[in-house]
Amino acid sequence: xxxxxxxxxxxxxxxxxxxxxxxxxxxxxxxxxxxxxxxxxxxxxxxxxxxxxxxxxxxxxxxxxxxxxxxxxxxxxxxxx
Amino acid sequence: xxxxxxxxxxxxxxxxxxxxxxxxxxxxxxxxxxxxxxxxxxxxxxxxxxxxxxxxxxxxxxxxxxxxxxxxxxxxxxxxxxxxxxxxxxxxxxxxxxxxxxxxxxxxxxxxxxxxxxxxxxxxxxxxxxxxxxxxxxxxxxxxxxxxxxxxxxxxxxxxxxxxxxxxxxxxxxxxxxxxxxxxxxxxxxxxxxxxxxxxxxxxxxxxxxxxxxxxxxxxxxxxxxxxxxxxxxxxxxxxxxxxxxxxxxxxxxxxxxxxxxxxxxxxxxxxxxxxxxxxxxxxxxxxxxxxxxxxxxxxxxxxxx
Numbered sequence: 001x002x003x004x005x006x007x008x009x010x011x012x013x014x015x016x017x018x019x020x021x022x023x024x025x026x027x028x029x030x031x032x033x034x035x036x037x038x039x040x041x042x043x044x045x046x047x048x049x050x051x052x053x054x055x056x057x058x059x060x061x062x063x064x065x066x067x068x069x070x071x072x073x074x075x076x077x078x079x080x081x
Numbered sequence: 082x083x084x085x086x087x088x089x090x091x092x093x094x095x096x097x098x099x100x101x102x103x104x105x106x107x108x109x110x111x112x113x114x115x116x117x118x119x120x121x122x123x124x125x126x127x128x129x130x131x132x133x134x135x136x137x138x139x140x141x142x143x144x145x146x147x148x149x150x151x152x153x154x155x156x157x158x159x160x161x162x163x164x165x166x167x168x169x170x171x172x173x174x175x176x177x178x179x180x181x182x183x184x185x186x187x188x189x190x191x192x193x194x195x196x197x198x199x200x201x202x203x204x205x206x207x208x209x210x211x212x213x214x215x216x217x218x219x220x221x222x223x224x225x226x227x228x229x230x231x232x233x234x235x236x237x238x239x240x241x242x243x244x245x246x247x248x249x250x251x252x253x254x255x256x257x258x259x260x261x262x263x264x265x266x267x268x269x270x271x272x273x274x275x276x277x278x279x280x281x282x283x284x285x286x287x288x289x290x291x292x293x294x295x296x297x298x299x300x301x302x303x304x305x306x307x308x309x310x311x312x313x314x315x316x317x318x319x320x321x322x323x324x325x326x327x328x329x330x331x332x333x334x335x336x337x338x339x340x341x342x343x344x345x346x347x348x349x350x351x352x353x354x355x356x357x358x359x360x361x362x363x364x365x366x367x368x369x370x371x372x373x374x375x376x377x378x379x380x381x382x383x384x385x386x387x
Contacts, residue, residue, distance in 0.1 A: 030102035039367065041103040042153040058151045062143060065102060 002071040004081030009070065012051055016044045026068030052079045082112050087120050089127035089138075096139050101146040107198050115203060122206075123197040130193075130266045141190035145198070148191025152374075155330035160372060165330050165337045170302050173333040178253035188332075189259045193232040201361040201376040205295075205324060208359040208378050209238060213322045216380070220245035223290040226314055228280055229297030233260025235322075239293065240269035248274045250285065281310045288314050292321030296376070298344065299326045299334045308351035315383045320356065323348060323381055329363075329374035341377040353381035 006024045014022045017033055017040060030036035045056055048070065054077050064070055084091040090108075098105040111119050131138045159165070177183055196202045217223075220243035227236040230249040233256075240247055251257050257275040264270035278285070292315045298304040304325075315321050327338045338344055341360050348355060356379075363374040 030105070031098075036103055037106050038101075038103050038149065038153065039364070042150070042157055045154065046157050058147050058154070061150045061154075062100070062147050065100070 002075050002081070005071045005074055005079060006067070006081075008081035009048060009051065009074070012044065012047045013067075016040055016047060024067045026071065027066055029066035048074070052077075054079060082109060083120075087124045089131065089133065090120055090124050092133070092135065093123075093127055093138060093142065096135075096142045097146075100139075100142055104146060104149065104198075111198065111200070111203065114200065115207075119197070119203065126193075126197065130263060132266075140186070141194060144185075144187045144190035145194040147187045148195070149198075151187075152329075152331050155332075156372075156374065159328070159330040163372070165334055168333075168335055170300075170335060173300065173335060174252065177333040178256065181255050184253065184255040185259070189232050189255070193234060193263070196232075196234050199363055201363045201374065204359065204361040205376050205378050206238075209235065209322060210242075212357050212359075213320070213380055214242055216320045217243055217245070217291055219243055220291070224248065225291040225293060226250065226285065226289040227293040227295075228311060228314070229294060229300070230256050230260045230275070231295065231297075232256070233263040235293045235295050236260055236273060237263050237267050237269065239291075240264060240272055241267050245291070246272045246274075248276060248285075248289070250276045250278050250280055252277070252279060280314070281307060284310060285314050288316045288319075290316055290319045292319070292323070292381075294321065294323045295378075296324050296326050298323075298347075299329070299336050299338060301336055304336050305347050305350065308347055308353075312352040312383060315353075315381075317383050319383065321353070321381045321383075322378060323353070324376060324378035327375040327377060328372045329376075338377075341375070344377050345379065348379060348381055352384050353379075354384050356380040356382050 010024050013024055014020050017035055045061060049056060052074055060073055064073065094108050131141065177188060196206055223245050225239050225245050225247045227247060227249045230236055230251045236247050236249050239245060249257060249260055254277055257277060261270055261275055264273050294311060301307050325338055325344045326334065327340060345355060358377060358379045360375060360377045366373050
């Protein structure tokens with residue numbers, strides 16, 4: 001599901017979390033990644049906005065709990081990866 | 082975390098982890114830094130105000146999450162621009178203080194919980210308890226004014242820890258309503274009078290024995306004029322606790338303080354004598370030169386009239 005998007009955003013996740021071997025799955029969340037804290041979460045959002053050219057509102061951000069939520073939101077906003 | 086005996090904090094942690102897993106680490110950091118003292122205070126607040134009501138607590142968690150995400154995203158932008166978004170007080174009031182939905186869904190629960198979850202807010206609370214309250218003692222027969230009550234947190238602290246009576250002043254009816262709700266939950270609302278009032282346009286007399294003015298200045302276009310009025314509300318011999326946010330963008334932060342000295346200079350110019358202070362950062366900068374939100378709080382006295 002949204003494999004193109006996952007492939008496209010993987011480098012951003014690897015860079016933000018400083019983990020070159022990180023594999024994105026829809027279920028991956030802050031519970032699974034050691035340094036996925038609030039500051040890195042915001043950095044992730046800002047970097048994804050830069051990558052996609054999209055702006056993510058606070059109402060949209062509150063629903064992002066895992067990688068699948070990110071991919072779904074980006075797809076809903078027209079990003080195809 | 083050691084949460085045996087802290088059922089409300091435990092429930093809160095579960096809800097926070099479920100909705101915002103990336104915020105869950107904040108709880109551990111606070112416990113590591115402040116230990117049982119933090120757990121006890123947070124448990125008391127949650128138990129008194131939310132009464133194990135999972136739905137209300139869940140809504141508050143959501144409000145906190147939105148509030149924190151909003152602030153943090155603005156902080157990233159601020160890192161680049163070094164300026165707050167240009168906004169008038171009227172615009173901020175319309176967007177925030179007079180917006181009932183925004184106030185109750187996001188802003189007020191967000192700020193209330195931030196007193197326990199944000200390092201610099203909890204340190205300000207400690208400063209209040211360790212440095213300001215000893216000056217107040219039990220406050221028998223005395224009166225305090227809280228100007229810009231916000232959630233009512235510090236009015237509640239004064240009323241629950243002393244025998245004083247208090248008066249709260251705010252321009253937001255929603256802040257005053259939230260304050261009364263918080264005070265009722267702690268059974269101290271009978272010693273409090275809320276006032277929907279602009280203290281610059283309608284000066285308050287007589288002056289009070291003690292003043293609270295917590296993180297209000299950065300919400301104003303002209304804090305100096307406000308402080309000039311505030312100074313007249315404190316009796317000679319009394320004390321005030323005045324704090325401000327520095328380098329801390331928010332939806333309703335208008336006046337940018339870049340360092341504590343700017344706040345100190347305005348307080349002195351208004352006629353306050355600076356008695357004590359604390360300067361606390363929200364977190365350590367990750368990179369050299371990063372601007373992080375800082376809180377400065379001053380205990381002030383009124384200079385004798387010349």
